[in-house]
Amino acid sequence: MTVGDIERLIHLLARLPGLGPRSARRAVLQMIKRPETLMLPLAAALRQAAENILTCATCGNLDTANPCAICRAPGRNAALICVVEEVADLWAIERSGAFKGLYHVLGGTLSALDGRGPEQLNIGSLIDRVERARGSEAPVVEVILALGTTVDGQTTAHYIAERLGDTGVAISRLAQGVPVGGELDYLDDGTLSAALKARRPA
Amino acid sequence: MTVGDIERLIHLLARLPGLGPRSARRAVLQMIKRPETLMLPLAAALRQAAENILTCATCGNLDTANPCAICRAPGRNAALICVVEEVADLWAIERSGAFKGLYHVLGGTLSALDGRGPEQLNIGSLIDRVERARGSEAPVVEVILALGTTVDGQTTAHYIAERLGDTGVAISRLAQGVPVGGELDYLDDGTLSAALKARRPA
Numbered sequence: 001m002t003v004g005d006i007e008r009l010i011h012l013l014a015r016l017p018g019l020g021p022r023s024a025r026r027a028v029l030q031m032i033k034r035p036e037t038l039m040l041p042l043a044a045a046l047r048q049a050a051e052n053i054l055t056c057a058t059c060g061n062l063d064t065a066n067p068c069a070i071c072r073a074p075g076r077n078a079a080l081i082c083v084v085e086e087v088a089d090l091w092a093i094e095r096s097g098a099f100k101g102l103y104h105v106l107g108g109t110l111s112a113l114d115g116r117g118p119e120q121l122n123i124g125s126l127i128d129r130v131e132r133a134r135g136s137e138a139p140v141v142e143v144i145l146a147l148g149t150t151v152d153g154q155t156t157a158h159y160i161a162e163r164l165g166d167t168g169v170a171i172s173r174l175a176q177g178v179p180v181g182g183e184l185d186y187l188d189d190g191t192l193s194a195a196l197k198a199r200r201p202a
Numbered sequence: 203m204t205v206g207d208i209e210r211l212i213h214l215l216a217r218l219p220g221l222g223p224r225s226a227r228r229a230v231l232q233m234i235k236r237p238e239t240l241m242l243p244l245a246a247a248l249r250q251a252a253e254n255i256l257t258c259a260t261c262g263n264l265d266t267a268n269p270c271a272i273c274r275a276p277g278r279n280a281a282l283i284c285v286v287e288e289v290a291d292l293w294a295i296e297r298s299g300a301f302k303g304l305y306h307v308l309g310g311t312l313s314a315l316d317g318r319g320p321e322q323l324n325i326g327s328l329i330d331r332v333e334r335a336r337g338s339e340a341p342v343v344e345v346i347l348a349l350g351t352t353v354d355g356q357t358t359a360h361y362i363a364e365r366l367g368d369t370g371v372a373i374s375r376l377a378q379g380v381p382v383g384g385e386l387d388y389l390d391d392g393t394l395s396a397a398l399k400a401r402r403p404a
Contacts, residue, residue, distance in 0.1 A: 005254055005266050009247040015240060017232055018225035019218075026387075027218040028251070029290050032264055035252035038217060043252065045211040046245035049230070050237035052207050062234055064207050088231055 060105030262307030
């Protein structure tokens with residue numbers, strides 16, 4: 001193929017996670033069939049997002065405003081801070097609709113293998129945030145560590161719990177157990193063990 | 203989520219084949235980390251493609267020029283026309299590097315189920331093209347029916363072979379080696395090359 005425009009577009013699309021060169025080609029061919037309804041709106045949405053999206057200086061969420069819509073929302077409970085690894089996790093919890101407090105996005109986990117220490121993550125700003133709120137009229141009462149149940153996620157949770165020890169806030173973690181709608185037969189042994197250990201009266 | 207820009211972008215990306223809402227979200231989060239290197243170039247490439255890409259009036263290929271680069275290329279053998287279902291198939295054959303003739307893109311196959319008859323496909327233009335070349339100094343010598351080995355693909359091949367019967371051109375098909383039920387776009391280059399080289403009279 002010598003078609004520069006198309007090749008360049010395929011090359012760029014193929015760099016998105018989840019799309020390889022083959023699916024990028026399919027995507028381009030489908031888009032070309034209806035440039036007005038998909039291709040041009042997508043181009044405009046990408047440009048707009050690139051120009052307008054900011055990182056919230058308070059919690060690390062992505063939004064078109066700083067502080068973000070969640071930090072500014074009047075109805076939310078500022079006494080609860082939910083600590084997550086990535087913005088994707090924040091979005092997942094928001095979709096569940098089960099949490100009405102505020103967030104703090106770490107930007108990853110501690111990792112000995114990848115050489116990521118506490119100073120590469122938004123841990124200092126979390127401690128600051130809790131400390132600053134301590135004397136105010138809206139103190140933080142509980143920090144929920146909603147980190148992944150990987151080794152790195154749990155190491156990070158331990159580390160943060162230790163750093164927060166002096167502040168006097170309650171520290172909690174997500175419950176571990178059988179996923180809703182999950183079949184026991186398909187669960188890994190670790191999850192089954194955790195669910196058994198954490199069993200509750202019916 | 204109330205972030206309009208981000209949500210709209212995810213919604214549009216999720217409409218691409220191969221990307222669902224979840225992978226669209228991942229793609230957006232990755233892009234936002236580097237707007238200058240991926241997001242803005244992708245926006246520009248999409249707009250450029252939407253504005254510049256044309257369908258070749260001769261063969262049905264997509265290009266930024268009409269006639270397309272393949273139809274205009276001086277080194278190619280105009281005595282050979284390779285008939286394919288979709289532009290994706292043309293690209294697949296071009297990638298194999300095994301064919302140096304010209305193409306004709308049908309835009310699909312005949313299909314009783316989907317109610318697609320000959321008038322919905324570029325079959326008339328193929329017959330015209332062969333007929334017009336007949337008296338000229340560059341007659342078409344052979345038409346290669348490179349259609350999928352699906353029922354619809356083979357029906358279409360039969361139909362075209364019949365319509366071309368009076369023109370006196372040789373008609374060939376890709377050699378067996380194309381897996382039954384397979385689509386050209388998913389074939390590896392080696393199989394495509396072998397099938398082209400071993401083509402047989404229809």
